[in-house]
Amino acid sequence: DFVPADKRLYALRDVTATVDSYPLIASSIMSKKIAGGANAIVLDVKVGDGAFMKSLEDARTLAEVMLDLGQRSGREVVCLLTDMDQPLGRAVGNALEIREAVATLRGEGPPDFVELVLAAVARLLAVSDLGVDEAEGRARAERAVADGSAFAAYERWIRAQGGDPDEGALPSAPVVRAVESPAGGFVAALEAVRVGEAALHLGAGRQTKDDRIDHAVGIVCLRKRGDRVNAGEPLAEIHAQSEEAARQAAQELMAAYELADEPPPERPVVLDVLS
Numbered sequence: 576d577f578v579p580a581d582k583r584l585y586a587l588r589d590v591t592a593t594v595d596s597y598p599l600i601a602s603s604i605m606s607k608k609i610a611g612g613a614n615a616i617v618l619d620v621k622v623g624d625g626a627f628m629k630s631l632e633d634a635r636t637l638a639e640v641m642l643d644l645g646q647r648s649g650r651e652v653v654c655l656l657t658d659m660d661q662p663l664g665r666a667v668g669n670a671l672e673i674r675e676a677v678a679t680l681r682g683e684g685p686p687d688f689v690e691l692v693l694a695a696v697a698r699l700l701a702v703s704d705l706g707v708d709e710a711e712g713r714a715r716a717e718r719a720v721a722d723g724s725a726f727a728a729y730e731r732w733i734r735a736q737g738g739d740p741d742e743g744a745l746p747s748a749p750v751v752r753a754v755e756s757p758a759g760g761f762v763a764a765l766e767a768v769r770v771g772e773a774a775l776h777l778g779a780g781r782q783t784k785d786d787r788i789d790h791a792v793g794i795v796c797l798r799k800r801g802d803r804v805n806a807g808e809p810l811a812e813i814h815a816q817s818e819e820a821a822r823q824a825a826q827e828l829m830a831a832y833e834l835a836d837e838p839p840p841e842r843p844v845v846l847d848v849l850s
Contacts, residue, residue, distance in 0.1 A: 577610035586784040595627045601640040608650070615651045615703040617695050622846055623660035625767020631656060631846060638849045651702040656847040657691055661765040661800050663844075664688035668779040668793015670745040671814060677742060680726040687799075690844045693717065698848070746791035748814035752821040756804045760834040765799050769831035773824045777815055792816060794828065801838050 581603055588594045608616045618641055620634045621627070628634035638654035645652030657663075664685045666675040678684050679692060693716050700712030707715070719725040733740040775782060778789035795812040798804045811828055815821035 578606045581606060586781070589781055590784050597637055597640055600627060600637060601644060605641050605644040605648075609644075609648050613650070615699055616645060616653070617699045617702075618652065618654045619691065619695060620654050620656050621659035622656050623658055623767065625662065625771055626659035635847070635849065642849060653698045653702055653848065653850040655691075655695060655698065655845050656849070657845055658687075658842055659767055660842070662767050662770050662796055663691065665796045665799070666793065667770055667774045667796070668777070668814060669788065669790040670747070671793040671795060673745060674742055677726075677729065680720065680729050681723075682720045687844050694845050702850070748791040748793075748816060750813075750815045750818055750821050752813045752815065752818070752825060753809040754811045754813060754825045754828050755807050756798070756810050756832075756834070757806065757829075758834055759805045760803070760836055761838040762798050762800050762802045762804065762810075762832060763835035763839045764833040765796060766831045766833075770794060770796065770828065773813075773827035773831070776827065777813070777820055777824050789816065792820075794824070798832075801841065803838075804834070 584599070585603060588596070588599060593599055604618065608618075618638070620638050620641075622631055622634040623629065626634075628637055634656045638656065642652050642654060664672070664675050664679075664687065666672045675684065675688065679688055684692070693713050696716040697709045697713035700707050700715060701709040716725075719728075730740040771780075774780065774793050777792040777794075778787075779793045780786075781788060791814065793814050795814070796810075797812060798808075798810045804810060810832055813821045813824045813828070815824060
């Protein structure tokens with residue numbers, strides 16, 4: 576309800592090849608942040624294969640537009656430029672990602688997602704009026720997860736909106752199928768865009784503006800870049816509405832994985848910070 580025109584504009588962007596328009600991206604993101612009333616804002620600007628911004632240069636250009644909009648509106652804004660050459664976390668799909676977010680609040684999240692969350696919270700607290708630096712902000716976030724107060728805040732937040740924090744309320748797909756590795760080695764690459772396309776074809780996103788999203792379906796990437804895998808071990812799980820949909824998604828997903836004899840170089844989650 577903050578920006579009622581944005582939903583319609585975004586649906587149109589999906590089907591008019593303007594999803595990657597800098598002005599439309601910046602206005603869509605910043606309109607909601609400014610309308611929400613926050614004085615301190617941390618933005619996660621994705622970079623790489625699965626992002627709108629394919630290069631650091633493009634991401635910096637977008638970040639600078641949003642920083643300018645924030646400054647003109649009297650907001651403290653920080654942009655984290657983060658890696659999206661592979662999916663963040665392990666889950667791709669609506670209910671699957673919510674479950675992963677809840678697990679992260681319990682201290683059970685995947686390492687890359689946990690790192691991004693802690694980095695974002697640390698920066699947010701540092702630019703707020705709480706009088707803490709980035710190191711103390713990160714320490715506070717870690718304590719909140721460890722002592723359960725982060726998860727308790729999530730439960731209060733959901734209940735305050737009339738929701739049910741019980742994960743059992745989330746939909747589940749009737750078919751769960753493992754995608755097994757054809758060979759042993761290390762995951763050298765996991766193309767985020769191919770994973771996203773496979774999830775889209777399962778029904779996790781829209782291909783036209785009138786499509787209905789299936790919140791139950793998606794993909795769980797059990798192995799990611801740098802992980803070792805043996806032949807026959809699962810690379811991922813497909814959550815689908817039918818065996819045929821799962822079979823097709825598995826074929827698409829195999830094309831997203833690249834295996835090698837040696838592990839790839841490590842790549843940080845946070846690539847740069849602009850403020």
